[in-house]
Amino acid sequence: xxxxxxxxxxxxxxxxLVTLFTAFLIDLVPGDPTIPLAPFATTDQRAQMKHELxxxxxxxxxxxxxxxxxxxxxxGCYYGTSGYTAAKSCPDSVADRAKDALPISLLLMFYAxxxxxxxxxxxxxxxxxxxxSLLDKGINTAAFALLAIPNFVLALxxxxxxxxxxxxxxxxxxxxxxxxxxxxxxxxxxxxISLAVGQVAVYMRLLRSDMIATLQEDFVTMARAKGxxxxxxxxxxxxxxxxxxxxxxxxxNVGTLIGGAVVIENIFAIHGMGFLIADAIxxxxxxALQSYVAIIALGYVAVNFLVxxxxxxxxxRIRHARAAG
Amino acid sequence: MPEPLAESAKAAEPATPVEAGVQPxxxxxxxxxxxxxxxxxxxxxxxxxxxxxxxxxxxFGAAIFAPLLPIPKPTKTFLLHAGEGPQLAHPLGLDxxxxxxxxxxxxxxxxxxxxxxxSVLFGLVGGGVLGLIAGYYRGKLDTxxxxxxxxxxxxxxxxxxxxxxxxxxxxxxxxxxxxEFWLVVSIGxxxxxxxxxxxxxxxxxxxxxxxxxxxxxxGAKNRRIIVRDVLxxxxxxxxxxxxxxxxxxxxxEGGLSILGVGVPSSTPxxxxxxxxxxxxxxxxxxxxxxxxxxxxxxxxxxVLSLNYLGDVVRARFDVRESAL
Numbered sequence: 250x251x252x253x254x255x256x257x258x259x260x261x262x263x264x265x266l267v268t269l270f271t272a273f274l275i276d277l278v279p280g281d282p283t284i285p286l287a288p289f290a291t292t293d294q295r296a297q298m299k300h301e302l303x304x305x306x307x308x309x310x311x312x313x314x315x316x317x318x319x320x321x322x323x324x325g326c327y328y329g330t331s332g333y334t335a336a337k338s339c340p341d342s343v344a345d346r347a348k349d350a351l352p353i354s355l356l357l358m359f360y361a362x363x364x365x366x367x368x369x370x371x372x373x374x375x376x377x378x379x380x381x382s383l384l385d386k387g388i389n390t391a392a393f394a395l396l397a398i399p400n401f402v403l404a405l406x407x408x409x410x411x412x413x414x415x416x417x418x419x420x421x422x423x424x425x426x427x428x429x430x431x432x433x434x435x436x437x438x439x440x441x442i443s444l445a446v447g448q449v450a451v452y453m454r455l456l457r458s459d460m461i462a463t464l465q466e467d468f469v470t471m472a473r474a475k476g477x478x479x480x481x482x483x484x485x486x487x488x489x490x491x492x493x494x495x496x497x498x499x500x501x502n503v504g505t506l507i508g509g510a511v512v513i514e515n516i517f518a519i520h521g522m523g524f525l526i527a528d529a530i531x532x533x534x535x536x537a538l539q540s541y542v543a544i545i546a547l548g549y550v551a552v553n554f555l556v557x558x559x560x561x562x563x564x565x566r567i568r569h570a571r572a573a574g
Numbered sequence: 575m576p577e578p579l580a581e582s583a584k585a586a587e588p589a590t591p592v593e594a595g596v597q598p599x600x601x602x603x604x605x606x607x608x609x610x611x612x613x614x615x616x617x618x619x620x621x622x623x624x625x626x627x628x629x630x631x632x633x634f635g636a637a638i639f640a641p642l643l644p645i646p647k648p649t650k651t652f653l654l655h656a657g658e659g660p661q662l663a664h665p666l667g668l669d670x671x672x673x674x675x676x677x678x679x680x681x682x683x684x685x686x687x688x689x690x691x692x693s694v695l696f697g698l699v700g701g702g703v704l705g706l707i708a709g710y711y712r713g714k715l716d717t718x719x720x721x722x723x724x725x726x727x728x729x730x731x732x733x734x735x736x737x738x739x740x741x742x743x744x745x746x747x748x749x750x751x752x753x754e755f756w757l758v759v760s761i762g763x764x765x766x767x768x769x770x771x772x773x774x775x776x777x778x779x780x781x782x783x784x785x786x787x788x789x790x791x792x793g794a795k796n797r798r799i800i801v802r803d804v805l806x807x808x809x810x811x812x813x814x815x816x817x818x819x820x821x822x823x824x825x826x827e828g829g830l831s832i833l834g835v836g837v838p839s840s841t842p843x844x845x846x847x848x849x850x851x852x853x854x855x856x857x858x859x860x861x862x863x864x865x866x867x868x869x870x871x872x873x874x875x876x877v878l879s880l881n882y883l884g885d886v887v888r889a890r891f892d893v894r895e896s897a898l
Binding site: 262263264266267270271274275277278279393394396397398399400401402405406408409413504505507508509511512515516526527530531535538542545546549550 | 721722724725726727728729730731732733734736737738740741742744821825828829832833834835848851852855856863866870873874875877878881882
C-alpha cells in the first residue's frame with residue numbers, strides 16, 4: 250500500500266512538471282500571439298485582446314489560473330476574435346469539446362488494442378510452441394515486414410481500396426454506437442485495423458520470445474511429466490507468467506497508439522482528440538492545446554499506473570514481495 | 575546473482591510508470607529481457623542483411639547525389655503524361671500535375687533522410703551524454719534526470735513533437751529551412767529521454783564492472799573512465815538504437831506531414847509526397863495511386879532494412895556480451 254502511495258506521489262510530480270512544461274511552451278511562442286487571431290488589428294486592439302486573454306499577466310499567475318480551472322473542471326476557452334472572457338461567458342469551452350471527442354478516441358484505441366491482442370496472443374503462443382518450424386519463420390517474417398508499414402500508409406491504402414474504390418464503407422466520418430451499431434463498427438473498422446496491425450507484430454514477437462523462455466522452465470517440464478495436454482500447458486501454465494512483459498508493453502504502447510490515433514483520426518476525419526489537437530494547432534488555440542496535451546499525459550500516466558498495479562495481480566512474486574516490504 | 579532473482583527484483587520496483595520497458599515503446603519491438611540464448615541464432619548478417627545494407631547505401635547515395643543523377647528535376651512537369659502509370663521514361667509513373675515520381679521519390683529521400691539522421695544525431699548526443707552522466711554518477715543527479723526523462727515520456731512522442739513545431743514553426747508561410755530545423759529540434763528533443771534511458775541502463779551495468787574499478791583504483795579521472803572505458807562498451811547499443819531510430823523518425827516525419835507540419839511541400843519529402851498524394855486518391859476518375867505507392871514503398875523498404883540491420887547489430891552486441 251505504501252508503495253502504491255509513493256507511486257501516486259511520483260505521478261503527481263510528473264504531472265505537475267508536464268503541465269508546467271506545456272504551459273511554458275505556449276509562453277515561448279515567438280512574436281505576438283494575437284496576430285494569428287486578428288491579423289489586421291491595431292496596436293490598441295491588440296493590447297485590449299491580450300488583456301482579455303490574460304496574456305499580460307506573469308507566467309506563474311496564468312499557470313495558477315489554468316490549474317485552478319482544471320481542478321474545477323474548466324479547461325479554458327477557445328479564443329474568439331470578440332475577445333476571450335475567462336470569468337464571464339465562454340461560448341466555446343475546451344471541456345465541452347473534449348467531452349465529445351475523448352470517448353471516440355478512447356473507443357478507437359480500445360478496439361485497436363483489443364484487436365491487436367486477439368490476433369497477437371494466439372499467434373505468439375503458436376509460434377513459441379512451434380519455435381524454429383517453417384510456420385514460425387513464416388509468421389515471424391510477416392510480422393517483421395508488418396512492423397515497417399507506417400499506419401498512415403495502411404490507412405490511406407485501405408481508405409482508397411476498401412472505401413473509395415470498392416465502396417464497402419465510407420472512408421471518412423464517425424457514427425455513434427447508440428445511433429447505429431452496425432455503421433459504428435463499419436466506420437471504425439478501417440481506422441482500427443490501421444492502428445492495430447503494427448501492434449500485432451510488436452505483441453506477437455514479444456510474447457513469442459517470453460513464451461519460449463517460459464517453456465524451458467522446470468514447472469513446464471513438471472506439467473508435461475504429469476501428462477497434461479499441450480494446450481493446457483500452453484494456455485493455463487505458460488501464458489500467465491509470459492504475459493508480464495506483454496502487459497507492460499501494451500500499457501506503454503498506449504503512447505504510440507495515441508500518436509497513431511492523432512494521425513489516423515485526421516485521415517478518416519474522425520472528430521476525436523487527435524482531430525482536436527491538429528485543429529487547435531492550426532487555429533493557434535494555445536490554451537486548448539495546452540489542456541489537450543495535459544489530458545493526454547494524464548491518461549497515459551494513469552494507464553501505466555494501472556498496468557503496474559495489474560502486474561502485482563498477475564505475478565505472485567511481486568505481490569508477496571510488496572506485502573513483505 | 576542468479577538470473578530469475580535479478581529479474582523479479584527489477585520487476586518488483588519499477589520506480590516510475592515508464593520504467594519497466596521503455597525500449598519496446600518505439601525503438602525496440604523485442605527487448606532483450608530473457609531470450610539471449612534464442613536470439614543469437616536468429617539474426618545473422620546473411621543474404622538478407624547484405625540486401626538491406628546495399629539498399630540503405632543506395633538510397634543514401636541517391637539522396638546525396640540527387641542533383642547529379644540523370645533524372646528530371648522533381649518540379650519539371652510532363653503535362654502530356656500527367657497521371658499516367660509506370661512507363662519506360664518514368665519508371666514510377668507521374669503525379670496528377672505530370673511530375674516524375676521516380677525523381678520526386680529520390681529528391682524526397684534527401685529531405686526525409688536529412689531530417690531523420692540529423693534528429694537522431696541530436697538525440698544520440700543529448701541522450702547519450704545525459705544517460706552516461708545519470709548512469710555513471712547516480713545519486714541525486716540521476717534522480718533529477720530520471721524525473722525529467724519521465725516528464726517528457728509522459729507525453730506521447732508524436733504529440734510532443736507536434737506541440738513544439740506548432741509553437742515554433744507552424745505558420746503556413748514558413749520557409750523549408752526553418753521547418754526542417756524545428757523538425758530536427760523537436761524530434762531530437764523527443765528522442766533524448768528514450769535514448770537517455772537506454773544509455774543510462776547500459777551505463778549502470780557497465781560501470782559496475784571490474785575494469786572500471788581497476789581504472790578508478792589506478793587513479794583515472796571520472797571523465798576519462800566515462801570516455802575511455804564506459805562509452806566504448808555502450809556504443810554498440812547506441813548504434814543499434816540509432817539505426818532503429820532513423821526508421822522511426824522517417825515514419826514520424828510522414829505522420830507530421832499528414833498533419834500538415836512536416837517538411838513543406840515545396841521541397842519533396844517522402845512524408846509530404848504521401849500527404850499531398852492523398853488528394854489524388856479522392857479523385858473518382860483518373861486517380862493515380864502511384865503517387866501514394868511510390869513514396870510508401872520507399873519508406874517501407876528503408877524502414878524494413880534499417881530495422882533488420884538494427885537487429886543484426888544488436889544481436890552481435892548481445893553475443894559478445896554473453897560470451898564474456
